[in-house]
Amino acid sequence: xxxxxxxxxxxxxxxxxxxxxxxxxxxxxxxxxxxxxxxxxxxxxxxxxxxxxxxxxxxxxxxxxxxxxxxxxxxxxxxxxxxxxxxxxxxxxxxxxxxxxxxxxxxxxxxxxxxxxxxxxxxxxxxxxxxxxxxxxxxxxxxxxxxxxxxxxxxxxxxxxxxxxxxxxxxxxxxxxxxxxxxxxxxxxxxxxxxxxxxxxxxxxxxx
Ligand SMILES: CC(C)(COP(=O)(O)OP(=O)(O)OC[C@H]1O[C@@H](n2cnc3c(N)ncnc32)[C@H](O)[C@@H]1OP(=O)(O)O)[C@@H](O)C(=O)NCCC(=O)NCCS
Numbered sequence: 001x002x003x004x005x006x007x008x009x010x011x012x013x014x015x016x017x018x019x020x021x022x023x024x025x026x027x028x029x030x031x032x033x034x035x036x037x038x039x040x041x042x043x044x045x046x047x048x049x050x051x052x053x054x055x056x057x058x059x060x061x062x063x064x065x066x067x068x069x070x071x072x073x074x075x076x077x078x079x080x081x082x083x084x085x086x087x088x089x090x091x092x093x094x095x096x097x098x099x100x101x102x103x104x105x106x107x108x109x110x111x112x113x114x115x116x117x118x119x120x121x122x123x124x125x126x127x128x129x130x131x132x133x134x135x136x137x138x139x140x141x142x143x144x145x146x147x148x149x150x151x152x153x154x155x156x157x158x159x160x161x162x163x164x165x166x167x168x169x170x171x172x173x174x175x176x177x178x179x180x181x182x183x184x185x186x187x188x189x190x191x192x193x194x195x196x197x198x199x200x201x202x203x204x205x206x207x208x
Pocket of ligand 1: 056124127136164
């Protein structure tokens with residue numbers, strides 16, 4: 001059955017496959033961890049998040065988009081704007097977002113959550129290094145954007161990325177808005193935008 005994600009601001013966990021050990025609807029008690037589960041993250045997930053993030057970014061650019069403290073802050077302030085993909089209970093990919101109230105992302109967006117705003121700032125999408133190039137980043141991003149569509153009051157998602165990832169986000173439906181005002185050290189970024197509203201057909205078919 002399709003998951004219902006709109007009845008509360010939080011995403012109810014749902015599974016991609018029947019959890020191992022649950023063979024019939026009458027045997028609901030789960031004895032093993034689900035094969036695949038998507039859910040909002042909590043502060044308890046911060047260490048797993050940061051381990052994936054550190055491996056993904058520190059070795060490449062020396063900088064993480066979010067420090068462990070910032071991960072903890074965002075997962076406390078706006079867990080409903082995060083999404084984790086767990087396999088057998090292990091985090092394999094995640095997205096962390098927060099609210100943002102201005103037209104374009106500015107430096108302060110990196111550390112700020114603006115509640116009840118129409119824009120989600122996607123701070124980070126990261127896939128565990130053992131699971132990359134298998135479609136997981138694209139699938140998680142797609143699920144996240146479908147989920148955001150169902151949250152009331154949200155109109156768009158913004159993110160910044162390095163030039164080499166622009167094709168990845170274009171493929172996911174983002175538009176390139178040009179060079180971002182944000183710079184980290186010598187790194188410059190493109191700002192990418194995804195419209196969550198105005199796609200009536202997509203919304204009608206998204207289960208909202
Ligand atoms: C970027 C990332 C999220 C993509 O997730 P993924 O599961 O590996 O990607 P998918 O398998 O869904 O899609 C693969 C596509 O991603 C793009 N891509 C992924 N990594 C890339 C890289 N290092 N350089 C260029 N393109 C890349 C390509 O378009 C690729 O398509 P191709 O296979 O046709 O070349 C993942 O590689 C990752 O976590 N990287 C480290 C952290 C990061 O850079 N995050 C994004 C910025 S917040």
